[in-house]
Amino acid sequence: MPLIPTCRIAAGLLLAALTAGQTMAATIKIGEINSYSTLPAFTEPYRKGWQMALDEINKAGGVHGDTLEVISKDDAGKPSDALTAANDLIAGEGVAFLMGGFFSNVGLALADYAKQREVFYLAGEPLTDAMVWQDGNHFTFRLRPSNYMQAAMLAEEAAKLPAKRWATIAPNYEFGQSAVAVFKKLLSAKRPDVEWVGEQWPPQGKLDAGAVVQAIAATEPDAILNVTFGADLVKLVREGQARGLFKDRSVVSFLTGEPEYLDPLKDEAPVGWIVTGYPWYTITTPEHAAFLKAYEDRYHEPPRLGSIVGYTLMKSAAAIIAKAKDTDTESLVEAASGIGLDSPFGPIVFRAADHQSTLGAFVGTTAVKDGKGVMVNTVYKAGGDFLPSEAEAASLRPKD
Template identity: 60%
Template sequence: MSFRLSARDGALALLAAATALMAHAQGGGAYRIGEVNSYKAQPAFLEPYRKGMELAVEQVNAAGGIDGKKLQLLVRDDNGVPGDAVRAAEELIAREKVDVLMGSFLSHVGLALTDFAQQKKRFFLAAEPLTDKIVWEQGNRYTFRLRPSTYMQVAMLVPEAAKLGKKRWAIVYPNYEYGQSAVATFKKLLAEAQPGVEFVAEQATPLGKVDAGSVVQALQDARPDAIFNVLFAADLAKFVREGNTRGLFEQRAVVSLLSGEPEYLDTLKGETPSGWIVTGYPWYAIRTPEHQAFLDAYQKRFKDYPRAGSVVGYNAILSVAAGLKKAGSADTEKLIAAFRGLEVATPFGPITYRPQDHQSTMGAYVGRTALQGGKGVMVDFQYMDGGRFQPSDAEVAKLRPAAR
């Protein structure tokens, strides 16, 4: 059977070809950023994170882009699974031809992408995963990390924990890389700050599957003077609800990693315990010009308030933009050189990516939880500059022997 294109069909074919060429040309005039993250697995943090990225992309592009080239964001979901994350990264590089790879939330997923970056010799900005291994034991020359690490955030809390003067401590944490790392660092630093401290109970729970009743009972049976908590998201809500019901937190000090972030306080609502020492993000009470500008822009764009994830997503795009500007291209080696010592202006003030271990000096807020108007907030807080809570160059050299 033979056929001939009608005039109309021919015109449509030409139009489709022209559109494809135009799209290709536009893509060629943009820096394509491939972002891999656990959007479905961790929506409380990552939906605001995505909004923060989108706001930063819009602002950079509205200002003319990077030397005239716009930013284009391509997002993939990794389902919280390392293998899925690697496959998504492969697809972004091979099929979508992205210039820069960034993202990840869960620490074990971030480590998989860190290894992928080394294997493929591609620049990777780990925006959110907190494990210290990303910049130390398993660090490599291709990977940089934005958010303050587990070590840094625990180091921010330890001086406050030591001031409590409590001898007997119990610990509860999610039993994967992030939780294990947080606990090891807390034990080490608190023992150094408060010789003679005892750790009388330790509850390691499956991520996302905490049996809150048995955990709370085990902690009560140990009769600790204080508790160090590393649970977050739904696990934290279950732990707090059960602990409130059984009186675990009455007359007992609690130091808790990340629990002052609005992502988690919003979930706790009126069940928020008062007086916990936490790291977090009190967006409603930060009075600096840099943060106010970000807050105004975010609320105008999304008709919502920012969460901690919003700032991380925003800062990640600002970091990539600053790196591309300094490098003058998306060439991997030029980006690596640009990011070593890179300074970035953020809503938390200026941050720097350390040449020693590729960790940024982005900090966090430390304060206490309180109930105001039926919802959880942070009070008595102060900003902790991340640059103050990182090991010395000599220590980093020992921790990062294989990275070049």
């Protein structure tokens, strides 16, 4: 039998070792899509959040030794651009699954894409209830507390107000329409004496503050529900205060306590509004303290709610991959159903029945302190306490 030269044996062993190393330490690509150019106040902190989490995960050895890589695309706030990005990521980049989304109409488009293409989609920000209920599907999961959850938190406080005549202001697209509808339903159930006397539906990002304020004032409401955010919120607050719209009236407002939207108002921030938000400066839990220190050490600035969403979304993705032990779609769906993990706000679960996470939100009132807007009298509301039962939620979903 001919002898094999020692150099050939060594080369073969080296090749085998390299091949084994490649097998053990692969790269898992994740496709991420968001409205970076449209709403940077939220999406840039969001990007910083997931980047920090990604580095933590890979520094700790990745997932089962595999490195995670995120390939990110901007959807410009347009469903059509989001679908193009999704197709590029799946077909061109070979990503294992999709995550992200900000606007509700974009999120619904990505969820439908996931359903049609049988791709796992982990949504972060889109808040419409349709995403997990009436248009929910087998492949889509959502992190943030939904319109229903935040409306239930706010309605609980609104029901304590003496106000009977209510008016609403909300952007005229899926998020605003859904938020108003569910808040009306929940508050009316708690307070049958409430009367809805007026509504304004400005286009997102194009609010004519003078006209909206004048129209709402004409209805003479006792209280106002506001769902505008970003630049529209700034316009509404300034014009409303100038014209006395908020004087001696209660205001309940989605999202206004988030630093992304409250900080730009500075000392013009409204006082006494009941809001959902993120008072990072008053949270003392160990989980949040660790997150806050790491974030400030890395970026030399405080986090925003987008930071929490991005960080927790990336940690959720890693936990799902780790549990699945594979990246095929069905393994990811099975792993995500009912999975629990820790977040800077405490433990959360992605419910198996409707794929909604139990991440909660803070509720409090707005104030001005040291020349800037803040939240005071804040309470963390656990998301699971403001959801219908899993059996009821399952009945709201279409049959797969």
